[in-house]
Amino acid sequence: EVQLVESGGGLVKPGGSLRLSCAASGFNFINAWMDWVRQAPGRGLEWVGRIKSKGSGGTTDYAAPLKGRFAISRDDSKNTLYLQINSLQTEDTAVYYCTWSRTIFNRLDPWGQGTLVTVSS
Amino acid sequence: QSALTQPASVSGSPGQSITISCTGTSNDVGGYNYVSWYQQHPGKAPKLMIYDVNNRPSGVSDRFSGSKSGNTASLTISGLQAEDEADYYCSSYTGSTTVVFGGGTKLTV
Numbered sequence: 001e002v003q004l005v006e007s008g009g010g011l012v013k014p015g016g017s018l019r020l021s022c023a024a025s026g027f028n029f030i031n032a033w034m035d036w037v038r039q040a041p042g043r044g045l046e047w048v049g050r051i052k053s054k055g056s057g058g059t060t061d062y063a064a065p066l067k068g069r070f071a072i073s074r075d076d077s078k079n080t081l082y083l084q085i086n087s088l089q090t091e092d093t094a095v096y097y098c099t100w101s102r103t104i105f106n107r108l109d110p111w112g113q114g115t116l117v118t119v120s121s
Numbered sequence: 122q123s124a125l126t127q128p129a130s131v132s133g134s135p136g137q138s139i140t141i142s143c144t145g146t147s148n149d150v151g152g153y154n155y156v157s158w159y160q161q162h163p164g165k166a167p168k169l170m171i172y173d174v175n176n177r178p179s180g181v182s183d184r185f186s187g188s189k190s191g192n193t194a195s196l197t198i199s200g201l202q203a204e205d206e207a208d209y210y211c212s213s214y215t216g217s218t219t220v221v222f223g224g225g226t227k228l229t230v
Contacts, residue, residue, distance in 0.1 A: 047220035105155035109169035
């Protein structure tokens with residue numbers, strides 16, 4: 001069974017940093033393109049970014065408004081995806097989901113259960 | 122990339138059919154046959170229901186179907202059931218790696 005489990009969320013003060021993790025199992029993670037998507041309370045889905053497999057170059061892409069403060073990385077030896085968020089702002093308060101991009105055409109399936117990041121003083 | 126446009130809410134009675142629209146541009150919905158639809162129940166993660174405009178993943182009920190005309194994609198749910206009550210989001214390939222979502226539609230049954 002394909003499974004994605006996020007962790008690392010919590011309460012952080014504005015200006016702080018956080019690293020989220022996503023443990024993957026049940027599929028060939030090393031060849032997978034992986035995405036992060038976030039959802040602010042009561043709001044819609046917002047794509048954060050993607051990391052390609054190392055076989056596809058291992059490059060990352062980010063939503064334009066989020067470039068600079070967000071960094072996606074992966075450790076294929078641990079089947080784990082990461083999202084580093086720096087200079088956290090109150091607007092970053094959201095549930096962060098990791099998901100597998102099964103094709104280059106944005107077929108996102110499945111999604112993890114999400115991890116809540118709350119930015120507040 | 123601007124978000125795709127969806128109605129804020131739709132409603133229907135059990136057994137009826139409803140359609141949710143998703144309007145984009147020729148740079149996303151209209152330019153490619155790669156529209157996906159996601160279902161999200163309160164407090165839960167999104168679930169893929171339709172991909173590549175009209176394909177269902179294994180395990181998704183055939184009451185769910187997708188279509189596209191021009192710059193507008195549609196999700197139709199037939200034989201509405203209480204458990205279909207959820208938020209629905211569309212998404213489209215944009216010709217690049219970036220992903221664009223619709224604003225979401227709340228379905229009330």
